Amino acid sequence: MSGGSDSQRTSPSAASLSENELPPGYVCSLSEELVAKAREELQEKPEWRLRDVQALRDMVRKEHPTLSTSLDDAFLLRFLRARKFDYDRALQLLVSYHSCRRSWPEVFSNLRPSALKDVLASGFLTVLPHTDPRGCHIVLIRPDRWIPSNYPITENIRAIYLTLEKLIQSEETQVNGIVILADYKGVSLSKASHFGPFIAKKVIGILQDGFPIRIKAVHVVNEPRIFKGIFAIIKPFLKEKIANRFFLHGSDLNSLHTNLPRSVLPGEYGGTAGELDTAAWNALLLASEDDFVREFCQPVPACDSVEGPALLPEGLAADAQCDDAVRAGKSQLYACY
CATH class of the missing domain: 1.10.8.20 (N-terminal domain of phosphatidylinositol transfer protein sec14p)
Structure with missing residues (x-):
């Protein structure tokens, strides 16, 4: 921060x-x-x-x-x-x-850092210490650090929202927005299959229409062929403005550096900002435990209500309508693999 x-x-x-x-x-x-x-x-x-x-x-x-x-x-x-x-x-x-x-x-109940120590320790997600030239914090996501047998994918999603909640406390972030850097190195078909249309639609629905943060760009690096299938699952749920902010760089770090300068990136991504250190961001989150307990771990008042599914972002109200998307997504994944 x-x-x-x-x-x-x-x-x-x-x-x-x-x-x-x-x-x-x-x-x-x-x-x-x-x-x-x-x-x-x-x-x-x-x-x-x-x-x-x-x-x-x-x-x-x-x-x-x-x-x-x-x-x-x-x-x-x-x-x-x-x-x-x-x-x-x-x-x-x-x-x-x-x-x-x-x-x-499953995602938002008991949402606090101490409940996600395994995810944080894995290095699945962190925030880089330097912002980009526009002042955007850079959220680094590395799916290869996740071992599905250790915990379900919803724990990764919880860690993402935990991070976004912490970031959005800053007025600078509210104005500047964030950038996501996703490293898909080593993501296999079996791991990708966990991120199906049901999950994709929910996550994207919240990010686009249910969370007060401005996503200025999504940079994907080291994506294997399987990512074409993953993106095929994601793209139908993206608004055109957000879809146009996805940039696929493959293993071409020079391409990445045209958008994110080397000065803000760790050495793992051809940068000059030193070795990647996830400990500082983890410590910042864990130090915010009391804030998250107050916000996410209190009983909901009995009178509290939200008037019907129509107020939910598209994708959160009718999962049953995703059957065709599930079949199409699996076909895309296997074809790309």
Whole structure:
């Protein structure tokens, strides 16, 4: 996570508001440069920020009074930024976010770092210490580190969402977004078969429509022939904008370096940032145990409800409709293998 002086400094725009307008607990941590970027790319106007948050809060209270959700300024801002301050779309994203959590208990129940020590220790996932030139954190995923006999694939998915939840706490990440670097070296047919259409549709549905994060690019390296089958499973569920942000580099690290400079990459990927170290990110997550316990390990109030499957992202409400996709996906996998 970024830890420079900007994170401790109130932006000039936020500082210009009167003390009465700044609610307790929220102080903008964006640098002046990021305030300008948020204005240009996200339509975020610092002078209207708190008004916009209050508008979203009022909509939640009026349209979803039984939804158990934080209404803090900092929390609601995540959803406004993810939807470029469109109130209606931000509200839909917020409701979908909670719907997703309730619809997939295998992933979201008891979601805390100490419950995922095996996944973290495997090196399946980490966040690189340096951001890309746009300020995006780089999430590295290495499926070859996963041994299916040790734990189910849903544990890997839990680790991904755990990481995203930690990243999105940063206002810098809310504005800049993230980049995913996926290394498919050594992924076999048997391992790929665990990531079928059911799982793919759920994961992509949440990432696209149920989580307040901006995915700016997905870089895939060392993909074997089998990846064509994996991508054939994934692609039907991707929106065109996201599909266009996938870049397949194979073993050509020079191709990767045109997008991610060597200065931010570890030596394993032709970079100059030293050896890959997963310990620092694991330690950061484990140090956040109490935060995750408060957020994900408390009983859901009996009155808490989300109004029906229509509010779920596509792919989470009707798994039975995936039968044809399952058959087609298996055919693609075997053909590519």
